[in-house]
Amino acid sequence: MRDSRMAGQGNGKLKYVVRGVIALLVVVVMFFPVYWLVISSLKTQAEMRMAIPTLWPQSFAWDNYAEAFRVIPYARFFGNTLLMSVGLIVLQLNVALMAAYAFAKGTFWGKEVLFFLVLAAMIVPDQVTFVPVYVMMSKLGWLNTFWALIVPHGASAFGIFLLRQAFKSLNNDVLEAARVDGAGRFGMLYRILLPMAMPTVVTLGVLIFISGWNSYFWPLIMTNTNEMRVLTVGITMLRDSIAGNEAMHFHVIMAASVMAILPIVAVFASMQKHIVTAMANSTFK
Structure with missing residues (x-):
């Protein structure tokens, strides 16, 4: 034994x-x-062209990062990306909060059917709707502006679903007490439900930021000048600016890419526990 x-x-x-x-x-x-x-x-041009790749730079070429700023208006692209991402967070969060509150705590005819339609919107890619939206932005005179980058994505079906699940898990007794005290719908939403669902709200904000920061297709078709370009499009411009000779400038392209991913890596690393918690609590109810 x-x-x-x-x-x-x-x-x-x-x-x-x-x-x-x-x-x-x-x-x-x-x-x-x-x-x-x-x-x-961090490698030099000569080291990048070696027949046998090295797993560690022979010498650290920090000038590659400065070169990225010299070739393209990198600071401008960075600022545009940040402004677009923050705008998406503000608009999507507020729209999702109000819609989720209605679907989770409201009582009206056709609620379940409308919520099903919201979920159905999650499977529709941007490439399917970009032509009519592009025409709409053109007629409004919003092309090459932040309005075109932010407003078409003001509503997030996934965000509505995520917050609805969080609101449904909250006890209605708190809302009834607030209603007795004279709180209105916006007061109950922003002063009671929002703080109680803060982990899910923070998680959604992080996901919106990452999605906006990585967006490429939409900014590409909605902007046409350097004043409105974002980082993803700017790095493509960096590659195209040395077209036919990319192999000799991969170190600069890599430096630009590293600077582009640093903000989303920092945000995700600092907020990952909220993401895990929110996803675990978002079962379909």
Whole structure:
């Protein structure tokens, strides 16, 4: 019997080691492209052209980052991206809060059908609707403005769903007490429900920021001057500005890409616990 216990302990340790090795391999596979991006941004042009790639820069070429600012108006693109992302957060959050409040706590005819239509909108990609929206933006005179970058994405079906699930999990007794005290709908939403669902709201804000920061297709078709370009389009311009000679300037392209991903990496790393909590509480009810 003692031998059986020892064999069981040995098998348990073996399984633990195997799981650890598999987890390590998964982390390496997923992290290696990011690692390669960072070290490539610090290599010299000569080292980037070597036949045998190096896993660590022979010398750190910090000038690559300054070169990215010289080739394109990088600071302008960064500011445009930040302003667009913040605008999307403000508009989408407020629209999602009000819609989610109606679907979670309101009582009106056709609520479930309308909510189903909202969910159905999640499967429709931007490429399907961009032509009529583009025509609409053109007729309004909003092309090449922040209005065209922000307003068409003012409503998020996923955001409405996420906040609705959070609001449905909250007790109605608190709202009834607030209503007795004379609170209106906006007061109950922004002064009671919003603080109680703050982890989900923060999570949605982070997701909106990441989505806006990574957006490429929409800013590409809605803007046509450097004054309104965003980072994703700007890095493409950086690549096109050295068309036919990309291999000699990959280090500059990599440096521009590293600076572009730093904000979303920082935001996601600092808020990841809220994302996990909100997703765990967002089962369909």
